Amino acid sequence: MAMNLRIPEDLDRRLEQLALEEHTSKSALLLQGAELVLQRHHRSRDISAGMDFVMSHDGELLKRLEDA
Secondary structure, three states: OOOOOOHHHHHHHHHHHHHHHOOOOHHHHHHHHHHHHHHHHHHHHHHHHHHHHHHHHHHHHHHHHHHH
């Protein structure tokens, strides 16, 4: 899928420099960045779901341990 993206000049310059250093394209760097954002979001959601599970199943135990 093709997409147009407006990038601030400073960010574009920094991407260009990194692309040269990494011997890749700015497009590839932006795709890597998008993948990292998605991974971070999913990890955060999974951690939150895990904490919700622990609190719903072991909340009382954790409260007793806190008071001990």
